[in-house]
Amino acid sequence: MNKTIADIAELAGVAKSTVSRFLNGGSVSKATRQKIEQVIKEYHYVPNTFAQSLKARKTNIIGTVVPRLDSFATSQTLMGIDDELRNANFQMLISNTSQDMKREIEAIYDFARQKVSGIILLAAKISDAHLKAAEDTKIPILLVGQQHPNLYSLIHDDYNAGMTMGRHVYEQGHRQIAYLGVTEEDIAVGVQRKAGFKKSLENTPCQVRYYETSFKMTDAVNAAARILDEFTPSIIVCATDNIALGVMKAAYLKNIAIPSTLSVTGFGGYDVTEIIHPTLTTIRFFYKEAGKVAAHHMIRLVREEHIDKITKMSYELLERGSVDKRPNPSL
Known part of the structure; x- marks a missing residue:
């Protein structure tokens, strides 16, 4: 069950009004801010009013969670996402998790608190914690590179x-x-x-x-x-x-x-x-094109328009010099 502001205040040892001021961008001391942030992260707190406020006033920001930045596939996908979002007057925020699943979950909740309109998730594995975060935040999530029946997915035809x-x-x-x-x-x-x-x-x-x-x-x-x-x-x-x-x-x-x-x-x-x-x-695999398609689909989800549950990208075999043809192979 999602914690309330009163719960967060009690756990942090501060007044409810202090937590409310913090959540609304008001001034609090550094020590108080650190205590509140620690409790919020530990309990994955998302304001109950988040879903309503998002529906009433959508932002133009899309969060993107990636497992690593030193990857050709990831960098190309991010370039495609960024190109498509910019063309549609959206912006991208990136959270790098360094292949730490716990940080992936935290990133989803962090993006929710920043009131992004949607999240594009590049993950190697989808756990129950991922699904719970999606349910708690009520934000459109698009999974890229993997497939799960509970999430919109864009995959390569592996x-x-x-x-x-x-x-x-x-x-x-x-x-x-x-x-x-x-x-x-x-x-x-x-x-x-x-x-x-x-x-x-x-x-x-x-x-x-x-x-x-x-x-x-x-x-x-x-x-x-x-x-x-x-x-x-x-x-x-x-x-x-x-x-x-x-x-x-x-x-x-x-x-x-x-x-x-x-x-x-x-x-x-x-x-x-x-x-x-x-x-x-x-x-x-066409990673940059996949990024563009992912961004396009996410924009449609934010606008509450239909997309297919699963989108599958194409691929191409490149025959080059590292393979030798073996003559008269044994049957």
């Missing part, structure tokens, strides 16, 4: 992208395959992308081994080194381009030639994959 990559790998003659993915807590990258790839190779003579790493390139270097110590794949299929770059670094350190000895693929279509040598075969 499952079919995985299938497309699997078929390409098979058509190029590869039969000894390593797949280097991420945790299945990430439904889009960790589950859907891998499931599509796995489905594409059903009833084929391929030997596929599945491994897991983090999204960090340095971790991928170490994971690839272990794979190459215990297995001799002709190709390593990587769940992201960053992981693929880590695999290529590991191969270089082991004096393994790409693609003549080992082929490598990724997912993402990051700009850097066009300038490395050899260039990386990958699936390009």
